[in-house]
Amino acid sequence: MELTKNITLGVYLPGETSIHRLDPRTKIIAAAILITLLLFIKSYQPYGLFMLFTIAVIIASGIPISYALCGLKPMLPVLVLMWFFQLFLYSAPEAEVIVSWWIFSATDAGLHMGNLITLRVFFLFTIITILTLTTSIVSLTDGLESLLKPLRMIGIPSQELVMTMIIALRFVLILAEELDKIIKAQMARGVAFDRGNFIQKTRNLFPVFLPLFINAFKRAEELIVAMEARSYTGGKGRTKMKTLHMGRVDRSAGVVIMLFTGLIVYIILSVNPQI
Amino acid sequence: MNPLIEVIDLTYSYQAGSDDEFRALKGVFLQVWPGEMLAITGQNGSGKSTLARHFNGLLTPQSGSVLVEGLSIADKKNTAAIRKLVGMVFQNPDNQLVSSIVEEDIAFGPENLGLPPAEIRKRVDWALDTLNLQHLRKVSPSGLSEGQKQLVAIAGVLAMKPKCIILDEPTAHLDPRGKREVLENIMRLNREEGITIILLTHFMNEVVHCDQMVVMEQGEIKLRGTPYAVFRQKEIILELGLDLPIAAQLATGLRQKGFKIPEDIIHTEELVDCLCQLK
Ligand SMILES: Nc1ncnc2c1ncn2[C@@H]1O[C@H](COP(=O)(O)OP(=O)(O)OP(=O)(O)O)[C@@H](O)[C@H]1O
Ligand SMILES: [Mg+2]
Numbered sequence: 001m002e003l004t005k006n007i008t009l010g011v012y013l014p015g016e017t018s019i020h021r022l023d024p025r026t027k028i029i030a031a032a033i034l035i036t037l038l039l040f041i042k043s044y045q046p047y048g049l050f051m052l053f054t055i056a057v058i059i060a061s062g063i064p065i066s067y068a069l070c071g072l073k074p075m076l077p078v079l080v081l082m083w084f085f086q087l088f089l090y091s092a093p094e095a096e097v098i099v100s101w102w103i104f105s106a107t108d109a110g111l112h113m114g115n116l117i118t119l120r121v122f123f124l125f126t127i128i129t130i131l132t133l134t135t136s137i138v139s140l141t142d143g144l145e146s147l148l149k150p151l152r153m154i155g156i157p158s159q160e161l162v163m164t165m166i167i168a169l170r171f172v173l174i175l176a177e178e179l180d181k182i183i184k185a186q187m188a189r190g191v192a193f194d195r196g197n198f199i200q201k202t203r204n205l206f207p208v209f210l211p212l213f214i215n216a217f218k219r220a221e222e223l224i225v226a227m228e229a230r231s232y233t234g235g236k237g238r239t240k241m242k243t244l245h246m247g248r249v250d251r252s253a254g255v256v257i258m259l260f261t262g263l264i265v266y267i268i269l270s271v272n273p274q275i
Numbered sequence: 276m277n278p279l280i281e282v283i284d285l286t287y288s289y290q291a292g293s294d295d296e297f298r299a300l301k302g303v304f305l306q307v308w309p310g311e312m313l314a315i316t317g318q319n320g321s322g323k324s325t326l327a328r329h330f331n332g333l334l335t336p337q338s339g340s341v342l343v344e345g346l347s348i349a350d351k352k353n354t355a356a357i358r359k360l361v362g363m364v365f366q367n368p369d370n371q372l373v374s375s376i377v378e379e380d381i382a383f384g385p386e387n388l389g390l391p392p393a394e395i396r397k398r399v400d401w402a403l404d405t406l407n408l409q410h411l412r413k414v415s416p417s418g419l420s421e422g423q424k425q426l427v428a429i430a431g432v433l434a435m436k437p438k439c440i441i442l443d444e445p446t447a448h449l450d451p452r453g454k455r456e457v458l459e460n461i462m463r464l465n466r467e468e469g470i471t472i473i474l475l476t477h478f479m480n481e482v483v484h485c486d487q488m489v490v491m492e493q494g495e496i497k498l499r500g501t502p503y504a505v506f507r508q509k510e511i512i513l514e515l516g517l518d519l520p521i522a523a524q525l526a527t528g529l530r531q532k533g534f535k536i537p538e539d540i541i542h543t544e545e546l547v548d549c550l551c552q553l554k
Pocket of ligand 1: 290322
């Protein structure tokens with residue numbers, strides 16, 4: 001059970017593809033547009049197109065598709081749970097019942113809603129994963145900081161905010177590493193994490209949580225001390241080695257995103273003219 | 276010549292004032308000279324890290340004083356200047372790397388100093404060259420060996436062009452090869468770049484490569500001198516819970532068996548030379 005291998009959030013895969021070379025601001029804005037689009041898709045046809053587009057981006061960024069998807073594994077139970085919730089709890093007038101059991105009944109409307117929401121979360125996760133896999137922590141934060149700059153005029157400390165994000169992202173990874181170590185140590189002592197049903201598995205995990213958080217916090221504290229020792233004082237007076245620069249790749253990406261958005265909107269409108 | 280770092284009657288207690296107050300430093304005097312390579316050694320909990328954290332203002336003295344190039348560490352106005360002069364590398368490389376690309380991580384320190392981008396780039400290049408890490412510049416540290424990660428951490432400090440680098444057990448997490456690589460590079464920074472090195476370590480075969488050494492026990496400095504002078508005091512060394520370097524142990528054993536081996540052997544090469552001359 002190699003947990004860190006299943007965590008793709010916050011991991012960066014270095015590369016030289018055009019997706020890697022995009023200005024982080026372009027990538028962040030593109031991701032924001034795609035996520036917004038997701039909120040408006042209520043039928044399957046646009047999702048088909050979305051899927052093709054996502055696969056194309058993954059291929060263009062040189063990330064193995066299996067790797068991009070394995071980050072989803074820890075999320076799987078949540079996705080399935082959400083699907084069931086919608087299936088049984090969503091109801092609409094005139095919905096046709098497909099299965100019913102005890103006090104629960106699943107309607108076709110519930111099925112549709114479950115599918116849509118699951119797809120939405122799936123794509124949301126995939127978009128964010130692609131963003132972090134192709135953008136290093138520093139350029140991600142540089143991009144965010146530059147986009148959030150207007151906020152500083154109204155007194156919001158965007159630099160500190162962004163540095164906090166760096167630490168948080170690193171913390172997720174540290175947490176995963178610690179969990180991995182502790183699980184291995186417990187398994188060596190004979191605790192079987194990989195056997196039993198869901199409840200037994202969860203109960204086996206219980207005693208590891210305290211040491212997990214203690215270790216993770218200790219390590220995060222060390223990270224902050226190390227940053228301090230390297231003259232970090234909260235972002236004031238900081239300069240950047242890589243200055244952000246939008247170029248031809250960014251313009252082409254902009255065109256691609258606009259075309260894609262137009263196409264999706266067109267499909268949404270022609271499938272569901274009432275929106 | 277003035278000392279680079281001067282510690283005068285420094286005391287420090289954790290949880291000062293409470294019931295479980297712990298006196299980690301009890302009146303330490305120490306001078307660190309420019310260009311020297313100083314080892315600080317001593318048992319677990321003897322106060323090495325606590326002392327070292329006073330050298331760059333991560334801790335401030337509760338009594339006594341610490342001066343770095345004459346600047347008092349107690350004065351918060353000096354902190355920025357002192358952090359620029361004195362860099363620090365920690366034990367676990369995973370807890371000190373900030374970015375997910377090597378060159379960006381190395382740039383982190385110079386960026387904090389507010390240098391212009393071209394200058395930052397120059398320094399990153401120089402640090403990568405100096406530690407022979409050019410081929411790793413674009414990779415992600417998470418894929419590197421522990422030894423390489425530690426070299427990246429050292430490069431990150433080096434790029435700030437400090438006069439002094441403190442290394443707090445930098446090899447404790449590393450395999451033998453990583454240990455050797457890191458030690459060799461530290462020695463090179465000292466000999467070729469003239470950077471003052473303060474090496475906190477439990478490994479006597481690292482200590483023997485230093486010009487000077489200090490042995491701490493329970494918050495006090497018990498011995499100070501060249502490794503030759505200090506390791507001559509065998510009984511005291513053992514009493515302080517430390518070992519002799521392997522070569523010195525072997526030399527002692529051989530001497531007891533009646534071989535004519537001179538005193539003052541701490542390096543393996545010295546012992547080898549000596550044994551070859553016996554024939
Ligand atoms: N944050 C803290 N709170 C309370 N006590 C502490 C703290 N940090 C260190 N100590 C105690 O202070 C003493 C000196 O610690 P220090 O870390 O300086 O020792 P060290 O010589 O570096 O040891 P090691 O070889 O284990 O790194 C130890 O007994 C330790 O338990
Ligand atoms: Mg220590």
